[in-house]
Amino acid sequence: SERAGHYARMLARTFRAELLVAHAFSLSQFAAEVEAETGPGAKSVQRRDLEGALEAATRRFGEGVERVASILVEGDPEERIPEIAREHPDSVVVLGTRGRGKLGRSIIGSAADGILRSADAPSLTVGPQVPERGSEAPIRRVLFATDLTPAAARGAAYAVGVSEGFGASLDALHVVPESVIRDPKQMSRVREEFHTALESIVPKQAGSLVEPKEWIEAGSAHTRILDHVKEHQVDLLVLSVRKSSHLWLRERISDAFDIVANATCPVLTITG
DSSP states (O other), X not given: OHHHHXXXXXXXXXXXXXXXXXXXXXXXHHHHHHHHHHOTTOXXXXXXXXXXXXXXXXXXXXXXXXXXXXXXXXXXXXXXXXXXXXXXXXXXXXXXXXXXXXXXXXXXOHHHHHHHHHOOSOEEEEOTTSOOOOTTOOXXXXXXXXXXXXXXXHHHHXXXXXXXXXXXXXXXXXXXXHHHHHOHHHHHHHHHHHHHHHHHHSOGGGGGGOOOEEEEEESOHHHHHHHHHHHTTOSEEEEEEOTTSXXXXXXXXXXXXXHHHHOSSOEEEEEO
């Protein structure tokens, strides 16, 4: 969460956005009984401690940000965090995750899993493989991974916007089966379709500010995406995920969540 907070502050500063530092919690039975017995407005030690910790975190992450607010809510974070995002239109949810399950599998944590599945807003997840880079680590290179479907257009807009905001270079990656690479005619057709799709989904107003570097690679999509992130020192991965797709409906072993858990950079997930 600390590393996620640094990225949230960086986004808020760069885009002059309001920073909301939110925490969802459940009262212990003892604390709930104390508040109920004491009367309206009473606060248990647990609630006061959480308010103090959240206030400290808000001051820490809000340094240099024009507008900052804290939000402490009772309830399941998987439900309440997406609710907060819906109450604040045009939000981006920023969260961290340990990324390991009870059996040591490379999956995202249960809370992050639930938030990503429930949130309609884009989510920037800082996973366990993202190295410590300091509180002001710049974003110099953005990777937009696309399957060229209409759903990818929304992700492209965010990829271009972030690249423009940080003055970063932008890679556009499309992964195809091995058989396509071995067939020159089929590869030529795919390349032409890729160029046409990029022209339609990357906003023209980006102009000379962002000129995507186009990559077509063969193999497993999630493997090639993770390899590209490492090999080209990508600072932010933008991934479009359709809620109706098998990547979304499968359990946490899905390729999309595997990427979030194993990427060496934050992942901005755009759902639709």
